[in-house]
């Protein structure tokens with residue numbers, strides 16, 4: 001079980017991700033914008049963040065850069081969520097500091113695989129090829 005922070009302004013998307021991940025036994029925290037998300041990340045120290053890229057105000061790329069620049073949050077794994085499918089987006093997302101990328105809409109299994117892949121690899125880096 002992990003503590004997972006979902007930063008997503010679309011309530012339907014946030015509920016879907018929370019539903020899928022809570023069924024796996026994870027503790028879920030939700031934030032509807034980047035500033036709330038940054039506060040929760042610092043105060044609650046989640047194991048992983050699902051970061052929507054398109055957010056009102058500060059976007060998910062800037063929020064990711066701020067998390068990486070803060071020693072308190074620099075090591076939290078981050079999965080970007082974006083509806084964009086334009087060439088170059090994955091490079092921009094990774095350059096900002098995200099560990100992985102998931103295009104919306106995603107299947108339940110894709111979200112679970114992305115989350116558990118990152119959590120598992122970070123818990124046991126010697127078994128990355130399992």
Ligand code: MN
Pocket residue numbers: 008009010052053054055
């Ligand atoms: Mn959004």
